[in-house]
Each structure stands twice: as C-alpha cells, then as structure tokens.
Amino acid sequence: MEITLTKFKKHEQSSAYDDFKLYMKPIIDSAIGWDEDFQRTSFESRLKPEWFRWILYNGEKVGYVCSRLKSSSIHIHMLIIYRDKQRRGFASAVLEQLKQQANLQQLDLTLSCFKNNEPAARMYKRLEFVIDSEDELFYNFINVPESIKKAV
Numbered sequence: 765m766e767i768t769l770t771k772f773k774k775h776e777q778s779s780a781y782d783d784f785k786l787y788m789k790p791i792i793d794s795a796i797g798w799d800e801d802f803q804r805t806s807f808e809s810r811l812k813p814e815w816f817r818w819i820l821y822n823g824e825k826v827g828y829v830c831s832r833l834k835s836s837s838i839h840i841h842m843l844i845i846y847r848d849k850q851r852r853g854f855a856s857a858v859l860e861q862l863k864q865q866a867n868l869q870q871l872d873l874t875l876s877c878f879k880n881n882e883p884a885a886r887m888y889k890r891l892e893f894v895i896d897s898e899d900e901l902f903y904n905f906i907n908v909p910e911s912i913k914k915a916v
Contacts, residue, residue, distance in 0.1 A: 765821070765857045769829065772816040780816060780828060781807050783844050791881050795901050811841055819845070819858055826854045831862060837906075838866045840875040859891050863907055873907040 772780070784807060789798050815832045818825050827845035831838055840862065845854050859873075866873040875893070877885050878901060885903055893905040 765853050767826075767854065767857045767861065768820040769817040769858070769861065770820060772813055772818065772828070774813055777808075777811070777813045777816055780830075780844075783828070783846075784842065787844050787847075788842075791878050795878050795880050815841065819854060821849075821854060827858075829858050829862075833871075834874075837872040837874045838862060838869075840873070843875075855887060856891060859888075863891075866907070867909045870909050872909065875905050876902045877905060879903055 781804060785803070789803075792798055792803070811830055812832070815830045817829055817831075819827045819829060825846075826849040827843070829840065829844075830842040831840045840859075843855055843858060863873055873893075874896070875888070877888060879885070879898070888903075888905045891907070893907045895903050896906040897904045
C-alpha cells in the first residue's frame, strides 16, 4: 500500500485537536476521565506543529500521525485513522514506514497505548512491537531496529 506523509500547515494543528477528541475521548474518559481544558492545553502545549503529518492515500487524507525524533528513538505520540478508513491497513502501512525510517537511522520506534485501547494494542503486537514497560494505564511499546536485533 502506497501512502504518503505530508507535513501539516501551521493552522491545521487546531483542527487536529477535534479529531483527537473525537477518537480518543471515549478511551481517555474510560481510563481516567476527560477534562476538556486539560486535554486541549496538553495537546496544544506538548505537541509541536512540525511533528504532525497527514496520511495520504491516492491524494486523500485518511488520518494523521504525530511523531518526533528523539536521541535514541522515533516516538509516535498519536496515530489517528478516520473511522471510515479504519481496518484497511493504513495504520499498519504508516507504522511499517516509520519502522523503516527508524531502521535506517538505527533508532528504536516507541509509543504508548492506553491499556483499554485493546484494538490498537493488538495491532502493535501484531506488527512486532513489544511491551517495554507498563503501568496501571499504559503499555509502553518498542520496536527495535533489525540491525540491533541481529547484533544481540
């Protein structure tokens, strides 16, 4: 599946919050309760616009990913696939593309997932992410580059 990741324009991050709320509110609300002010402030202050990229398939937006380069990893903060585009392989394609990028740079690919987001957790495990650590609410997943796996 051929997908393209393109950077958000500066003004597009504010509309991304609406999608975040639509898709993540049920999960967050079930886990810890939803505090609108906290979620909006966190979203806007913690996530930089340059970390957001649209996921395009045949030129159509099917969702977005928010990820950033850290010293030893590429960390995925968020992966949203629009409801009418889910279960078609788009999330897997994005994760495979990011795994390749991390492999080329010999970096881990990391992300956190609410434990109550069972479909997402199953997908990460299917795509060879392993649980590096966990707490009451989250699984912290990691995918180690092939070159490092072979060296161990």
